[in-house]
Amino acid sequence: MKPLDGLAWTNRFAALGPDFFTELPAQGLPDPHWVAQSPACATLLGWPADWASRGDALAAFSGNAVWPGMQPLASVYSGHQFGVWAGQLGDGRALWLGEVDTPNGPLELQLKGAGMTPYSRRADGRAVLRSSIREFLCSEAMAALGVPTTRALCITGSRLPVRRETIETAAVVTRVAPSFVRFGHFEHFAHHQQLDALRRLFDWFVTHHAPECADAAEPPVALLKKVSEQTADLVAHWQAIGFCHGVMNTDNMSMLGLTLDYGPFGFMDAFDPGHICNHSDDRGRYAYARQPAVAFWNLHALAQALLPLMPIATDEEAEASGERLIEAVESFRDRFASQMLGRMRAKLGLDGEHADDQTLADDFLKLMAASSADFTITFRRLSRALTDPEPLRDHFIDRDALDAWLARWRPRTAPDAEPRMLAANPAVVLRNHLAEGAIRAAAQGDFSEIERLLKVLSRPFDEPENPGDAALPPDWAQSLEVSCSS
Structure with a gap:
């Protein structure tokens, strides 16, 4: 039986041509096994609940087989890493499988960890199970929180050894x-200075992902x-849930305003604006506190990349075009605020x-920072503080200062404040120690x-059956570290 008969693969990105990617097969995992699947992501794709048991699904999502219509390729890109131009980069351990029609529109599938590509830069092209x-x-937790994000369909694993800081085993996430x-x-x-290719990429992206910009007076500005406003929305959502991306290089910034490339991310435990x-x-x-400014910086880099698409025949035109692009980036400030x-x-x-x-919110965050109050738990307990403030007070050193703030806050709350707050302040996020337990x-x-x-x-907004999932991190969690190999 063929897996998921009738899938329609459109593969619009592949139509851009060989300037944009290299077609190549995956380097499959030896003797693969299933690690996990996401039912919610399968539903997004419109796939049946038993999709993973059909045909050669395990082989396809381990890089050992190709379904009819898939067109594996690795795309080329460049970027700024830690604020420095890094030159040519690309999909060094990711392989685009294709784009499939779904009830939610065309969606692309990509293997991460399926072996070396021309863009691996002396790396092994693998991902580890951890x-x-x-x-x-x-990926799936952020989607449930309502944060724009790439999704994750499944993980396959293998006993294939991979060296990072230590020897680990290989895995592929889709x-x-x-x-x-x-x-x-x-x-x-x-x-x-491949301006023809730049124009083709721009026209392709606008046609398929931003058609409303095509008829604007200046499509690159539009x-x-x-993108600036979508990025502002994304980063505001990150800040509101205490999420730190960890490596906001321009090559990790999505043109759709999605959370992209989960590497050394983390949800804050004790609130610290300077948390790294x-x-x-x-x-x-x-x-954490620098993420909005970094996003703004990255948008300026994107503006520079779009400048050749603007009228620049004279110095005056170039200056005016640059100013209009910068004005578009400036929309980030007001939108984020x-x-x-x-x-x-x-x-x-x-x-x-x-x-x-704004002052009321800032003052509460200052109180949290002064007490190193747990970000997630503090806001969750604030949600019930109108009726029972004592659990909240336990998180603050200066309780008199908190009580004074609560006296300012109570008259400002809505009649239905508690259910609204419980729907805005999650009980559970993917803390490092929870992930570590699964690992x-x-x-x-x-x-x-x-x-x-x-x-x-x-x-995430429901109280979990296991109270430990929503509790303060254990002492041993303080020693956990994530890095660019994570």
């Missing part, structure tokens, strides 16, 4: 998104404004909009904790 579990769980095009795709062709989740980020470029304040109003259960709402069990061949956590994370 990082694959983290990406799989967080990622799903409407598009995996990044800022770095545009940077690549602009930097190398697209940049759209990536052990490799020794200068703190991607610290508005989105962030809106999310804080929801988290605080405020009634309507008042001029001092350690999986290393022993037990994948049940991945499945259990996936179910818990799919309902």
Whole structure:
């Protein structure tokens, strides 16, 4: 039996031609096995619940087989890494399988960890089980939180050894998104002055992913404004849930405003605006509080890449074109501020909009920082503080200061503040120690904790059956570190 008979593969990205990618087969995992599947992602694709048991699904998603219509390829892009131009990059351990029609529109599938490509830059092209579990769980957890994100369909594993800091075992995670095009795709062709290719990429992206920009007076300006606003929405959502991406290089920034490339990410435990989740980020470029500024910087890099598409025949035209692109990027500032304040109003259960709402929110965050209060638990307990403030007070050193803040906050709350806040402040996020528990069990061949956590994370605003899933991290979690190999 052929797997999922009748799938329609459109593969629109492949129509761009060989300037944009290299076609090549995956390097399959030897003796693969299933590690995990996401029912929610399969539903997004419109696939039946038993899709993984059909035909050669295990082989296809381990890189050992190709379904009819798949067209494996690795795309080329460039980018800035840690603020420095890194030159040509590309899909060094990712392989695009194709684009399939679904009830939710065309969606692309991509294998991560399926072997070397021309863009691997002396790396092995593999992913390890540890990082694959983290990406799989967080992709689906973020979707359940309502955060724009790539999705994860499944993980396959193998006993194939892979060296990182130590010897680990290989895995492949299958990622799903409407598009995996990044800022770095545009940077690549602009930097190398391949202007015909840059124009083809732009026209292709607008046609398929931003058609409303095609009839604008200046389509590059319209697209940049759209991407700037989507990015502002995304980063505001990150900040509101205490999420740190860890490596916001321009090649990790989605043109669709999706959370892309889950590497050294982390949800904050104790609130610290200067929190650095990536052990490799020794200068703190991607610290929590700096994420909005980094996104803004990255958008300027994208603007520079789009500049050749603007009228630049004279110095005057070039200057004016640059100014209009910068103005489009500037839309990020107001959009981010508005989105962030809106999310804080929801988290605080405020009634309507008042001029001092920003101050009220900032003052609460300052109190949290002074006490190193747990980000997720503190907001969750604030959700019930109108009726029972004592559990919240336990998280603060200066309780008098908290009580004074609560006295300012209570009159500002909406009549239905508690249910609204409980719907805005999750009970459970993918903390590092929760992921680590699933990773350690999986290393022993037990994948049940991945499945259990996936179910818990799919309902992040419900109180979990196991109170430990929503509790403070254990002491041993303080020693956990994630880096660019994570």
